[in-house]
Amino acid sequence: MALLHRIIRGIAVRCLAGLTAVSVAAGGIPVPQAKAASLPLIRDNEIEQLLRDYATPLFRAAGLKPEAVQVYIINSDTINAFVAGGQRIFIHTGLLTRAETPNEVIGVLAHETGHIAGGHLSRMQKQLDKASTAAIIGMLVGAATMIGAGLAGQGELARSGQGIMLGGQSLAERNLLSYARAQESAADQAALKYLTATRQSARGMIDLFERLSNESLASSVPVDPYVLSHPMPLDRVRNLEINARKSPYFDAGDSPALKARHAMVQAKLMGFLTSPQRVYQRYPTSDTSAPARYARSIAAFRTGDLRGALAELEPLQRAQPNNPYFWELRGQALLESGKVREAVPALQKAVELMPNQGLVRIMLAQAMLNTNDDRLIEPAIQQLQRAKRYETDSSELHAQLAIAYARRNNIPMADLETAEAALISGDVELAKQKAKRSLAAFKRGTPEWIRANDILNVKVGKD
Template sequence: MTLLNTFLFVFLLSTPYSHAQQVNGKNHGRNKLPEIGAAGFSALSIDKEQLIGNAMMKHLRASQPIVNDPVLIEYINDLGNRMVRNAQDVHYNFEFFLVNNKELNAFAFFGGHIGIHTGLITTAETESELASVVAHEISHVTQRHLARKMEAQNRNQPLTMAGMISGVLLTLINPTVGMAALSTSMAASQQASINYTRTNEKEADRVGIQLLANSGFDPMGAPNFFSKMAEQYRYKSKPPAMLLTHPLPESRISEARVRAQNFPARQIRASLQFELAKARLKARYEGNAQDNIKRYLIEIEKQRYVYKEAAQYGLAIAYFENENYEKSHEIIKSLLTKDQNNLFYIDLFTDLHIKVKNFPPILERLEKLNLLMPNNQVVALNYANALNEAENYQAAEILLQDFLLVQPNNFIAHDLLTDTYKKQNKMAMMHATKAEVFALLGAYPRAIDELQTGYNYADDKPLVKKRIKARIIQLQEQENKLKRLN
């Protein structure tokens, strides 16, 4: 069995439908670099890489705690794409996503998919430190390290790849378990893999630091973050996940510092958006509401913050989570008077008005914002949610349909539209849209079942039946594409 076939065989065996329902059912540079990004093509074509990457992304949606939070998704994609615009050898659109995990880890895989653990954001002290990790992972993708590693391993040890490939995806997500799986491979092959990985890491450091500088960030963010991680875990028996997949010997830290110092010193103002993202993660995804309220009150009193607005925002979320809606509203209303289009504030403002069922003010504000920022996911999804809660289902339906024309793979939008159709008793369309939710999880049999159920509800709607039948054929073809690769 070839290396690619082995990977696909292992990958296609796992389709965690029941767990999927559990998880998702809730609610320009100075240093010249070698042009080696095109390597790895003989092992894996760009088309196949994208196909496998999309399949892996569906698998992760179904099996990992992906953060389905439009505000944070918007933030991390804005940060990542600022650097992608300055990168070379970009063959496809990138997708950046967050995994709700305090472990310090980040990973890149086929087709421009980059996952960031939430612990990285809350641990980084500056946006340049966070950006350095994202730039590093972008460089792994543009230099096609995974495809090149597969090619080298297949050439050197073709008979030992099954054990190694079976741990690749697991290693990306859970390095402790994944590395244990990989360690069962033959010693010679394992050593070759380690050596190749070290070469990849140096190359990603070199490309990443230049990318960081070219994108307007402080290139010292990379060695600074490296040093903090190495020092923090120097004497710990259990290093963070990121140090297992991205080893940090002293030589690597020194080389990163020397390379960063080749760029002009840059004083960069602290990022409010970064601080708001940290506050949102800490107040909404970590700890409990009452403890978070106390912590933010102390931070504000003792002025232990980079931006007071971010500390106030964290406190407003903590109050909201503790159902102190009046206090939360007082803070967020004040913040909005100074920054009326800030999407972090708009999102919480929407949640507050929905909770107290005061729809006119938020619908008016979101309608204006939707004209100002058409197809922005934070605005569109909040607007649709508010329209649903206000029982204006037809307007919500039209809004979501238009949005999905632009962002057809938006999981939250499909989920919201499913609910919109259900509330209108449009059962054929409800099942058809629910099928898209399952398709985004890679659960093709479940998706096709939903479409067939929808087809049975559409007896008096010949056009709907025709569209559903066409979609069944499309999903069957997508499933068969993966099988043909194997």
């Protein structure tokens, strides 16, 4: 039932991208509405850079500006990806950890790029405008019922879900879903075009869809093809493969360097997101490969074994002394283990090796402030100010600035930064309180006064 799960979730997300009154949860994971902040997002320099390297050639092939498209990572073990809220692609960690090759992830990114380039979100909204709200809600509720039944193996309940979807406003629902299937087919064909333009194979995309198709076939729940948002799995794979084999790059493989980065990202995700038991099952101590050491190092420091974490990390750093992500991990392990003074030089090295990454600068500033060394307050503020160039919506950045200014006894600026952090986190009441308190200290018309005044004038929208 995994493919149906993925399919229905995809249409739910795209339907809800422009709405705020309806939400559907599938498999315990909330379907996003308009704001990325409501999702269980994760941030990581290494993973984000890999996805950016995967996607940038595709964006250019599609005529999109790479810097205008944002790629977000959702902490969910399901294989899924979708477009929502304009030029935003959301990738589930399950896709990254279960993809067997970089090319599989690249194929999915090519498909989602096709949705953006084709303007499918805005067009879908026009289709939604033609359908009644009741019809849309009925479709999504029915879809959720089918998903829950399929995952639980309850065929009768799944048929009930289909009944909900097909009852009442069924014509509007079918028209909407038919339109969605056409969008998916168009995105598939666009993906083939972008992959060929970038001299990459579509084999990975086909392999992934085929695996999902096999999982779908393993389900005992019958599915009406006219209530699916995507083409039927076997038809989709067959059509894709026929067209993909026409490309001169169908047999092109991923480079060894790309495969190595893919394996390291998978190890990192397992180290951070799964239990130590699972890490050691997947990467036993007899495995001395770089991904295995990486995963075990992360698992060790997460369980308080700093010595074990550094023991696994040191061979990696000897082999790649200029790998910024190893220095970042060393700094994070030291910082979170209370070794803040030792964390500072490690994070400084990471910043030196990746100067255009804001996340590591925020972590460095946090380590500096945690030393309680007044000489490091100003350098910490400088790091945070530079991080603002790359992290415009980081509540942690503003929270650390608030701490730094408070340590300088600059209470108005501390209040203003607290207000910024609260606003990003969604606590509008606290944001307004702190902004109001800071406003009187700033000269009218200054950047600080304008920031505080803007926060005071924020209107709380209705969900």
